[in-house]
Amino acid sequence: MRNWNTYKQILFLLVFTLSAHCIAQIYNTEVEAKILIATESGRKIIKASALNKTPLNHSLRYELFVIKGAKNSMNKSRNTQKGRFVLPPSEQKQLATTTINVTSNDRLIVLLLIYNAEDVLLGKDQIVFHREENLDSDKVILRKTNEKA
Numbered sequence: 001m002r003n004w005n006t007y008k009q010i011l012f013l014l015v016f017t018l019s020a021h022c023i024a025q026i027y028n029t030e031v032e033a034k035i036l037i038a039t040e041s042g043r044k045i046i047k048a049s050a051l052n053k054t055p056l057n058h059s060l061r062y063e064l065f066v067i068k069g070a071k072n073s074m075n076k077s078r079n080t081q082k083g084r085f086v087l088p089p090s091e092q093k094q095l096a097t098t099t100i101n102v103t104s105n106d107r108l109i110v111l112l113l114i115y116n117a118e119d120v121l122l123g124k125d126q127i128v129f130h131r132e133e134n135l136d137s138d139k140v141i142l143r144k145t146n147e148k149a
Contacts, residue, residue, distance in 0.1 A: 027121065027122065027123055027124050028122075028123045028124070028125075029053065029122075030052075030053055030054050030058070030122050030123075031050055031051065031052055031053065031054075031058055031060065031087065031114050031116075031122040031123045032050065032051040032053060032123050033048070033049075033050060033062075033112045033113065033114045033123030033124050033125040034048070034049045034050070034051065034112070034125055035047070035048055035110050035112050035125045035126075035127050036049070037110070037127060042101070042102075043099050043100065043101050043102070044099070044100050044101075044102050044108065045097065045098075045099050046064075046066060046096075046097065046098050046099070046100065046110055047094060047096070047097050048062065048064045048081075048094070048095045048096045048097075048112045049092055049093060049094045049095055050062065050085075050087055050092065050093050050095055050114055050123060051091075051092040052087040052088065052089055052090060052091055052092075053090070054089060054090075055089045055090070056089060057086060057087070057088055057089065058086070058087045058116060058122075059084075059086050059116070059117045060084070060085055060086070060087055060114055060115065060116055060117075060122070061082065061083065061084045061085070061114070061115050062081075062082065062083055062085070062095050062096070062112065062113065062114045062115070063080065063081070063082050063111075063112075063113045063115075064080070064081040064082075064095065064096045064098070064110075064111070064112050065078065065079070065080055065109070065110070065111040065112075065113075066078070066079040066080075066098060066100060066108070066109070066110050067079075067107075067108070067109040067110075067111075068100060068102065068106055068107070068108050068109075069106065069107050070105050070106060070107070071105055071106070071107055071130070072105075079098060079100070081095075081096045081098065083095060083096070095112075102129070106129075107128075107129065107130045108127075108128070108129040108130075109126070109127075109128050109129075110126065110127045110128075111124070111125075111126045112124065112125045112126070
């Protein structure tokens with residue numbers, strides 16, 4: 001009798017683990033979202049791209065958000081770029097390019113989201129700049145949402 005209970009427990013754990021794994025979404029496995037940032041003449045050049053990691057064509061859409069604001073202010077500017085595209089197997093495609101002036105007193109958040117035709121999120125990338133001295137370095141500092149600036 002004890003053996004039967006052990007088998008039921010193992011079966012329950014196995015089913016629970018497999019169902020949790022199927023529900024969990026892992027991003028950037030089929031289509032990878034990538035943000036590249038370069039500095040030129042004191043400005044940030046932001047490039048968003050997508051890479052198809054599968055042997056299939058994908059019909060996709062993207063949203064690129066660039067949010068800029070002063071560290072000590074609630075005022076923020078938000079730039080959003082959206083588009084649809086088809087990504088052939090094993091190819092990389094540049095989706096958008098934008099340039100923004102950034103001062104040492106600015107916070108900068110860049111977020112790229114890539115969705116399939118059914119609006120399922122497949123790829124995402126995010127870069128947050130919040131430096132105390134200046135933003136010329138490519139070092140990224142992430143802050144927790146409950147952490148005060």
